[in-house]
Amino acid sequence: MSPKFSQPYQPLLLRILHGLIGLFTIGAIITAFWTYDVFDGRWGKISLPKFTEIEGIHGTFGVWTLIIFPLFAVYAFHRGQQRLIQPDSFTKLTDFAKPIWWYTLHRLVNTLSILAVTFAVCSGRMMDEKWLPQGELNHSWYYAHLISWLILVTCIGLHLLLSIKVGGVPLILSMINWRFRSKDSPGLWRKNFDNWRDNFDVRIIKQWLSSLSLLKIIEIFVFITIVSALIFSLIKEIG
Incomplete structure (x- = not known):
């Protein structure tokens, strides 16, 4: 018999991706401020230890955020789209x-948080x-990267506060609960991916693009921005 879940149930893949992107993003935020405090500090500083290697550590967190973020974004824009901006969102406000x-x-803050991470990782690259x-x-x-830091900190703070407001402590705890239902078993992930790959067709993309919504436009913008930043940084490294 399946165990009863007193908390809201979150898909296992969402919890893993959300946890990883949260861990690396918070690490990047902390080390970003430390880097600013060591090398800049023009708008205030708290005199953290002069650890010059902190910039490299910040870059490592940034790279891992960039690696995980596209996977998280794909999940968020498709399987998790109900948690993002909706066609009637502005009316409901x-x-x-x-x-x-x-x-x-x-939902709006969740969407803005994705855009904030996009801005942060791309300006960093x-x-x-x-x-x-x-x-x-x-x-x-x-300067753009500094601004992205401020925006990202604000979005994460609002994300946490609103998560508590709409779901309370049970919602927060549900994101770190490692129990999962049989349909979410990691053993099924390969089979699900193979089914998706076998059923994939260019017509699916054409149908998806046939009716653009604000959320789809945001998704396209996010992925074009990430790919453009990666290509540009690669060209910069080669040059």
């Missing part, structure tokens, strides 16, 4: 302070690791 208003705001150690602090991509 007129029901101020009602439950649907909070749920809608939560556009930077040169030699800039800060050499005291080159006035590059436009460095």
Whole structure:
């Protein structure tokens, strides 16, 4: 008999991807501030230890975030699209302070968080690791990366607060609960992927593109931005 779940049930793959992207993003946020504090500090600092290798550690967190993020984004935009912005989201925002208003705001913040991670990882890839150690602090991509840090911290804070508001502690705990139902078993992932691959057809993409929504436009923008940043950074490394 399947065990009873007192908490809201979250798909196992979502929990794994959400946990990994959360871990690497928070690591990147912490090390980003440490890097700023060591090499810059023009807008305030707390005099953290002068650990010059911190920029490399920050870059490592950034790379792992970039590796996991596309997988998380694919899941979020498809299997998890009900947690993101909906066609009637802006209409429902007129029901101020009602439950649907909070749920809608939560979906909007979830969507903005994906855009914030996109901005952060892509602006980071556009930077040169030699800039800060050499005291080159006035590059436009460095300023963009600083702004992305502020936006990302704000989005994560709102994401946590609204998650507690709409689901309480049980929702938070459900994201770190490692129990899973039989349909979510990792043993089925290969079979599900093979089924998806065998049934994939170009017509599916054409049908998907035939009716663009705001969420689809955001998805296209996210993936074009990530791919463009990767190509640009690769060209920069080769050059």
